[in-house]
Amino acid sequence: MTQEIILHYKSADGTVRTVDARVGDSVMDTAVQNDIDEVVAECGGSLICATCHVYLDDATAALFDEPEDMELEMLEGVAAERREHSRLSCQLIVKPELDGHTIETPERQ
Numbered sequence: 676m677t678q679e680i681i682l683h684y685k686s687a688d689g690t691v692r693t694v695d696a697r698v699g700d701s702v703m704d705t706a707v708q709n710d711i712d713e714v715v716a717e718c719g720g721s722l723i724c725a726t727c728h729v730y731l732d733d734a735t736a737a738l739f740d741e742p743e744d745m746e747l748e749m750l751e752g753v754a755a756e757r758r759e760h761s762r763l764s765c766q767l768i769v770k771p772e773l774d775g776h777t778i779e780t781p782e783r784q
């Protein structure tokens with residue numbers, strides 16, 4: 676059985692939407708499946724568009740490995756402000772420990 680967790684997506688205007696996320700899906704896939712339009716994901720997760728940019732808080736960022744070189748390179752081209760814990764959500768795989776965490780979306784992609 677696929678395990679599900681709760682994930683919150685917070686947009687730049689402060690709106691928070693709570694969705695069910697399947698462990699093993701990406702944070703990008705979860706957003707797209709749940710109509711979180713702030714995550715555009717033009718390339719569908721191929722790491723060539725940088726339109727799946729999200730912000731993590733310290734606790735959430737600590738749950739993931741550091742970004743690989745290719746992701747860091749793509750993060751240089753994000754449309755919105757880049758922050759300390761900016762990530763590309765297609766590279767973040769939902770895991771049980773992520774339950775109840777909040778993913779912040781930027782004001783534009």
Ligand code: FES
Nearest residue numbers: 720722724725765
């Ligand atoms: Fe294109 Fe993540 S969906 S880089």
